Amino acid sequence: MGFTINDSGRLLRDGRQVELIAARPSHTGGNFARTPKVIVMHFTFGGSGRSSADWFRDPNNQGKSSAHVVIDRDGTVLQCVSFEVIAHHAGRSEWKGTVGMNSHSFGIELANWGNLKRGSNGWVSWTGVQIADPEMAVHKNGNPDGSVTPIGWERYREAQIEAAEGVAKAIIAKYGCDEIIGHDDISRGRKWDPGPAFDMGSFRARVLEDMADDGDNTLRVTVAEGLNLRKGPGTSFDVLELLPAGTALRPVERNGSWILVNVLNNAGVARRTGWVHSAFVD
Ligand SMILES: [Zn+2]
Numbered sequence: 001m002g003f004t005i006n007d008s009g010r011l012l013r014d015g016r017q018v019e020l021i022a023a024r025p026s027h028t029g030g031n032f033a034r035t036p037k038v039i040v041m042h043f044t045f046g047g048s049g050r051s052s053a054d055w056f057r058d059p060n061n062q063g064k065s066s067a068h069v070v071i072d073r074d075g076t077v078l079q080c081v082s083f084e085v086i087a088h089h090a091g092r093s094e095w096k097g098t099v100g101m102n103s104h105s106f107g108i109e110l111a112n113w114g115n116l117k118r119g120s121n122g123w124v125s126w127t128g129v130q131i132a133d134p135e136m137a138v139h140k141n142g143n144p145d146g147s148v149t150p151i152g153w154e155r156y157r158e159a160q161i162e163a164a165e166g167v168a169k170a171i172i173a174k175y176g177c178d179e180i181i182g183h184d185d186i187s188r189g190r191k192w193d194p195g196p197a198f199d200m201g202s203f204r205a206r207v208l209e210d211m212a213d214d215g216d217n218t219l220r221v222t223v224a225e226g227l228n229l230r231k232g233p234g235t236s237f238d239v240l241e242l243l244p245a246g247t248a249l250r251p252v253e254r255n256g257s258w259i260l261v262n263v264l265n266n267a268g269v270a271r272r273t274g275w276v277h278s279a280f281v282d
Helices: 049-055 158-175 200-211
Strands: 003-005 011-013 028-031 038-043 069-071 077-079 085-087 105-110 117-119 122-124 135-137 151-153 179-182 227-230 239-243 248-255 258-264 270-277
Touching: 003 158, 003 270, 011 077, 011 158, 038 158, 049 069, 049 077, 069 158, 105 158, 122 151, 158 200, 158 248, 158 270, 179 200, 239 270, 248 270
Parallel strands: 038 105, 038 179, 069 105
Antiparallel strands: 003 011, 028 085, 069 077, 117 122, 135 151, 227 239, 227 270, 248 258, 258 270
């Protein structure tokens, strides 16, 4: 499974564009003036990923909210805003002295009910949906209701986290982001997502440590006649370009004998991503 982002800011999964449920244009902020260096993680505080994506195009959405992608509990990824365009996912926010993080970050929403309420028979969402086996925890900034004893939080699913990892890696490969933070890090006291059920430490490790292995991890094209860079992991996918012998590549992830790579320019900076067959690099 591999995610990539094309030059229009569209997300591809194994070489195919993921489903687009486009946010209303008035719920977005035009093209980024500067490439964001930060990825912000969220929970939707809602049911299906599709229902949240639909909300981003709903004229009744007074907050005009949106996000670049919504990842459902089963790992399905829906794109709502191009990665070239500002999404309204952060609201009032500040990070390291920069205010208004919509203009400086990408937003990934995870379908999740977030903080739960005590029901007559266990924990329920704010809409009354029963949630079995929640994570019991206190939010690091204090719970939304001001309590400091553990409350229930819906757990995230591995398929969902795996997809989020792939999307975050694709964003980093394309745009060179170097930070992953929570909405609760940039809108403290106002937002509680992705919350304590999201293991930010291990997520960062999964995404960033893999990506940081450049240098000695760099591969080179070894075939004199050049090597096809493809849109997906297989010869059925379109050729993006012919990479000359000696081209430096940074591996992102493997899929069988195929490797998703960043193609590096002479300065060692990633200029595009694609798939190559592992037999022709070393
Ligand atoms: Zn949020």
